[in-house]
Structures are given as C-alpha cells and as structure tokens.
Amino acid sequence: MSFTGSSSRRRFLASSLLGVGGAVMARPLWAQEAMSAAGAHGEDCHAAIAGEVKPLAKPRKLSIAWNETSICVAAVPVAKEKGFFARYNIDVDYVNFGGATDQLLEAIATGKADGAPGMALRWLKPLQQGFDVKLVAGLHAGCMYLMVPNDSAIRALADLKGKTVGVTDIGGPDRNFFAIRLKEAGVDPETDVSWRAFPPDLLPLALQRGEVQAISDADPYSRMQRKQSSLRDIDSNMTGAWAHTACCVIGLRGSLVREEPDVARAVTRAILDAGAWVACNPEETGRIFQPFAPKVPAEELAAMIRMQGHHHQALAGSFRDEIVRYAEALKGVGVFRPSLDTTRYAARVTQDLFAS
Helix, strand or coil: CCCCCCCCCCCCCECCCECHHHCECCCCHHHHHCCCECCCCCCCCCCCCCCCCCCCCCCEEEEEEECCCCHHHCHHHHHHHCCHHHHCCEEEEEEECCCCHHHHHHHHHCCCCCEEEEEHHHHCCHHHHCCCEEEEEEEECCCEEEEEECCCCCCCHHHHCCCEEEECCCCCHHHHHHHHHHHHCCCCCCCCCEEEECCHHHHHHHHHCCCCCEEEEECCHHHHHHHHCCEEEEEECCCHHHHHCCCEEEEEEHHHHHHCHHHHHHHHHHHHHHHHHHHHCHHHHHHHHHHHCCCCCHHHHHHHHHHCCCCCCECHHHHHHHHHHHHHHHHHCCCCCCCCCHHHHHHHHECCCCCC
16 A cells, blocks of 8 residues: 655555564554555555656666664665565665764765665754755654663653753764654753763663663664663654654765666665565564674564564655754754755755656
8 A cells, every 4th residue: 555646655554563572562653543454475565656667777786875783774685685676677785884974975975875774863964064965765764762761750751851861972863853852842952951972882881870861772772772671662753743754764876866867766666665575574674684683683673673663655745844844843952053944955955756
C-alpha cells in the first residue's frame, strides 16, 4: 500500500514490536494508526514512489558513504545484499565514514562520494554553509531515545528542569531533537537543562555516578544501554507527530542530481526499495547487518529494527514540508537564526527527483 498525491507519498507498515528481553510492548502511534498490516514478504513492501523507475541503460558505479555502526541505515547494506542496486544496474562501493558532518558533506559535494544516508538533525545546520548536496528523500522515521534509570523519579520531559542530560555530541541529532521536545514541553533547553557529552559506552556510567540524570542516544547503543543498565524511555522521536517525520534522509551530490538525474533517481529508488523491505523483514535485516555489529546478536538487531520507524518514507512536497518543520523547530532552540526563511531554505537544500 502506498499513498500518492500532491502533499504525501508515505509508507505505513504495522507489525508487533518486541521490547527488551522479548516482552511485548504497546505499539507506538504509527502502528496504531497504520492503515493495514503488511505481510512479512508481501506486495505491500514497496517504496513510497509513484510511477516506474527504469534500470539504467548502462552499468553505473557509485560510491555511498555511511556509518557502519548505524543500524538505522540498514537499508544501505540490504540494498546490495538483496539486489536492489543491481535491479537498477548500479554497482555500489561503500565508504565507511565516521567523521565530522562537515567533512562528509564536503566529500559528497566534491565527488569523493556520490551520496550518503544521514540524520536530518545532524545535516541541516551544516547545509547552511552551501555544500553542493541535495536532500532527495526521507528514508525512515525515529531511532532516538531519551532514557532514565527504572527507579528514577523523572517521568516526563518537564521533570528534567534543573537536571543534566548526557549526550554523545553537544551538536548531535539527539541533543537537537530532545532540545526541541523540551521546548515543546515548556522547558528551556538552554537555561533549564544542562548538557554534558560522553562517549556512548560511558553514558550509563555517568548516569550511575549521578553526573547526569538522563541520557540520550540512538540504536544500537540505546537498546543495549536500556537492557544492560535497566533504563526506561521517557521520550523518543517515535511519539506524537514526530513519529511521522523522517529522521534519516538520503543526500546526493548536487552535480549528480543535475547532470545525471536518471542515475540519481535509480540510486534513490534502490535505497527506498531496500528501506521498505527492511520494514517488512526485520529478522533477515538483522542477519544482514550483523557483520557490521559483531558484538550484537542478530535477533537484537531485528528487535531494534522493529522499534524504529522504517514504515515511513517521504518525498517531494511532503519531504520538503518535513524539512521546513525541522528548520522551524531548530529556530526555536537557537540552532538557526530567528530570521531564517525556512521555506526558502528547504527549497534550496531539497530536490524532487520524481516530479512528473
């Protein structure tokens, strides 16, 4: 099932979600509102693109940069393993990139890589610098969590007033997102809350020592922290309206989009096809991704996939609207200047590859 129209092309797939230790958890908003349940291997598992994208006439080699530790971009290895790239006559080499966002965007803009998946809230501010990179699609919704110890008195975002939150990066996407959520809850993220950065594996220790009262991160770290340190979520980007907003986006080299739009469409379609397949096949996705996370059992990776928003993809006007929404929210927490024209900004950094 896919929705098409002037304002929305989105995927909604419903499935049961397994929580920590295999316990059944309540379905999040997206699953409650899903139009229908998707079969494990059915025809419903299609990317949210109307119309046909034909395979390229000639084989085309491309380079895709990605962070091998990020389970939320499992669509990238899946696209190669399951033949989605090959379906469109694309041969992809991967570049494992864990450096600064500015360096990644520069690598794409200058042709050292042809594209990459990335977190919207990590990319939007650096894109203001004018990198020749176009955001072409929203790959999936949420994968970030804000957690406290099970015995903590903190039950809601408002309870974080006067507290300290541990993050892995003061400019990271989870810090930006939960600053937005605190603002929505009436808590000033700059004056009412303190933020401290720690390496991911030290966040639970900082929590135990009382150096912070809550921590935020993304999978695979979040699930393992939750399980090993007896934590619970007090918020995530899989609640409310944010559950229907792309968390991870696909960015392509601007010159590729302009000069070879057929190639840009093909590679984007292949990744989105893989993303839709991931949503319907979490167990096999876990097995495919497991070599990149050898310390995490495949069944744990599958559980992470189930908890994330791989049901959601965004294109065209709906995707641009989501970028505007992010930019407006970032203005509210001081990341963007208040005078930024967010509609104009979103139009500059996005590209609709599938306009008829």
